[in-house]
Amino acid sequence: MEEIITDVVIIGAGPSGLAISACLTQYSIPHMILEKDDCNASLWRKYTYDRVNLHLAKEFCSLPLIPHSPSSPTFLTKTEFLDYIDNYVKHFNISPHYCRLVDFAKYDETEGKWRIETTNTKGGGRREVYLATCVVVATGENSEEYIPELCGLDSFEGEIVHSKNYKCGSKYKGKEVLVVGCGNSGMEIAYDLNEFKAQVSIVIRNPVHVLTKEMVHQGMSMLKRFPIPKVDKVMAFRSNLEYGDLSIYGIHRPDEGPFYLKQVTGRSPVIDVGTIRRIRDGEIKVISSGVKRIEKRKVIFESDLEKDFDVIVFATGFKSAANKWLKDHEYVLNEKGMPKNEVPRHWKGEKGIYCAGLSRRGLFGVSMDAKAIADDINGTIKLTAQASL
Ligand SMILES: Cc1cc2nc3c(=O)[nH]c(=O)nc-3n(C[C@H](O)[C@H](O)[C@H](O)COP(=O)(O)OP(=O)(O)OC[C@H]3O[C@@H](n4cnc5c(N)ncnc54)[C@H](O)[C@@H]3O)c2cc1C
Ligand SMILES: NC(=O)C1=CN([C@@H]2O[C@H](COP(=O)(O)OP(=O)(O)OC[C@H]3O[C@@H](n4cnc5c(N)ncnc54)[C@H](OP(=O)(O)O)[C@@H]3O)[C@@H](O)[C@H]2O)C=CC1
Numbered sequence: 001m002e003e004i005i006t007d008v009v010i011i012g013a014g015p016s017g018l019a020i021s022a023c024l025t026q027y028s029i030p031h032m033i034l035e036k037d038d039c040n041a042s043l044w045r046k047y048t049y050d051r052v053n054l055h056l057a058k059e060f061c062s063l064p065l066i067p068h069s070p071s072s073p074t075f076l077t078k079t080e081f082l083d084y085i086d087n088y089v090k091h092f093n094i095s096p097h098y099c100r101l102v103d104f105a106k107y108d109e110t111e112g113k114w115r116i117e118t119t120n121t122k123g124g125g126r127r128e129v130y131l132a133t134c135v136v137v138a139t140g141e142n143s144e145e146y147i148p149e150l151c152g153l154d155s156f157e158g159e160i161v162h163s164k165n166y167k168c169g170s171k172y173k174g175k176e177v178l179v180v181g182c183g184n185s186g187m188e189i190a191y192d193l194n195e196f197k198a199q200v201s202i203v204i205r206n207p208v209h210v211l212t213k214e215m216v217h218q219g220m221s222m223l224k225r226f227p228i229p230k231v232d233k234v235m236a237f238r239s240n241l242e243y244g245d246l247s248i249y250g251i252h253r254p255d256e257g258p259f260y261l262k263q264v265t266g267r268s269p270v271i272d273v274g275t276i277r278r279i280r281d282g283e284i285k286v287i288s289s290g291v292k293r294i295e296k297r298k299v300i301f302e303s304d305l306e307k308d309f310d311v312i313v314f315a316t317g318f319k320s321a322a323n324k325w326l327k328d329h330e331y332v333l334n335e336k337g338m339p340k341n342e343v344p345r346h347w348k349g350e351k352g353i354y355c356a357g358l359s360r361r362g363l364f365g366v367s368m369d370a371k372a373i374a375d376d377i378n379g380t381i382k383l384t385a386q387a388s389l
């Protein structure tokens with residue numbers, strides 16, 4: 001098998017991989033991006049529902065070196081964000097190797113290099129080997145859908161869909177749909193289903209913060225100057241003013257504040273797109289207990305409520321799948337495929353391995369990781385070059 005040798009291999013051509021490529025190009029460091037899909041930013045192009053838009057203001061959603069245009073709106077649509085990505089790729093002349101599924105990567109002690117193997121999914125499954133001094137895991141914290149193991153799920157006679165593959169509610173008109181999960185995906189999908197006249201119930205089994213995107217924008221801006229507890233107080237005040245007490249609808253506020261929880265658990269507050277109004281109006285029903293078991297079409301909840309459904313949408317989140325192919329993951333990732341080191345040094349592993357976009361801080365975190373990683377690689381490569389003189 002032919003071995004392709006380069007300084008840096010980046011695995012994944014999402015925003016993280018593209019951002020690192022741009023930064024490495026600035027330093028004239030040779031690198032390659034290996035991407036399993038046939039396009040860049042595939043999460044945004046293929047695996048998000050139609051109505052999704054960026055819920056953070058544009059200043060927190062840009063990649064290094066190119067800010068969003070002053071003429072673009074504060075909150076970008078998906079199309080505007082993808083236009084930005086297209087322009088970014090063109091500007092830096094980034095050309096990922098597409099249809100390269102990385103299924104093995106290991107540090108070779110004798111060579112002192114990383115050995116990365118791919119299956120060329122368009123080349124009849126041909127295998128390719130890459131040898132690199134540095135490798136960046138940029139495969140995303142949303143690489144694999146998470147569906148909980150629920151008793152009797154196999155017996156469900158209706159349709160099951162994960163939020164990653166949900167597009168729009170048009171085909172569910174008049175259907176009884178259960179949305180499991182009340183993060184940003186679940187809450188917006190419930191709204192979308194209601195728009196298309198499905199009968200929607202959503203499971204909200206734990207407390208959640210509900211804020212508007214304007215509140216989050218204010219909070220993120222305040223964090224530049226104020227500590228988290230102060231910002232969280234403002235968020236609680238504004239949320240209370242906007243929504244009042246939602247506990248009668250089965251939505252309880254957590255004891256800790258939204259930005260504190262974001263920092264400690266990575267879980268985002270719900271950024272309301274209009275779902276709360278529909279819940280208040282009784283158009284979307286909240287089920288405040290988890291699923292106990294499923295029997296054919298019937299879902300039995302922990303509260304012993306029982307109801308028949310035609311469709312279950314699992315908006316139960318994602319997991320990193322990097323450990324499936326990264327054999328020496330302990331150099332950079334923990335058992336869950338997430339960074340083993342704490343923020344702010346989470347991006348740096350040992351033996352020249354790095355990870356980007358795995359700190360649960362959205363595109364803002366992606367940009368910070370990319371800059372830090374490229375600077376570090378630049379330093380390492382310069383040192384190696386000096387040593388070999
Ligand atoms: C519905 C949704 C909405 C979101 N909205 C926002 C938002 O408004 N603002 C925000 O800041 N963040 C948002 N996020 C967070 C999101 O994680 C980031 O926007 C961004 O996509 C992260 O980029 P990434 O490159 O790290 O990961 P990804 O975009 O997931 O890219 C990873 C890439 O790696 C590739 N890959 C995976 N495994 C392999 C492999 N084995 N071999 C080769 N290639 C591989 C994938 O195909 C993919 O192209 C949202 C996430 C979701 C799911
Ligand atoms: N730009 C945008 O508008 C959007 C951004 N996003 C972002 O994408 C990322 C992923 O979001 P999302 O897909 O919502 O995933 P999340 O991980 O944020 O949420 C998963 C949800 O599933 C619930 N859940 C998990 N297991 C179960 C179970 N067994 N029974 C009932 N509920 C369960 C969790 O609640 P519990 O606490 O009870 O476990 C939680 O509410 C986030 O960072 C999010 O902010 C997502 C959509 C839109």
Ligand SMILES: O=C(O)C(=O)Cc1c[nH]c2ccccc12
Nearest residue numbers: 056216262268269360361362363
């Ligand atoms: O989209 C997400 O969930 C993100 O992780 C982006 C993000 C970073 N910091 C935040 C604080 C509040 C809400 C969302 C985010």
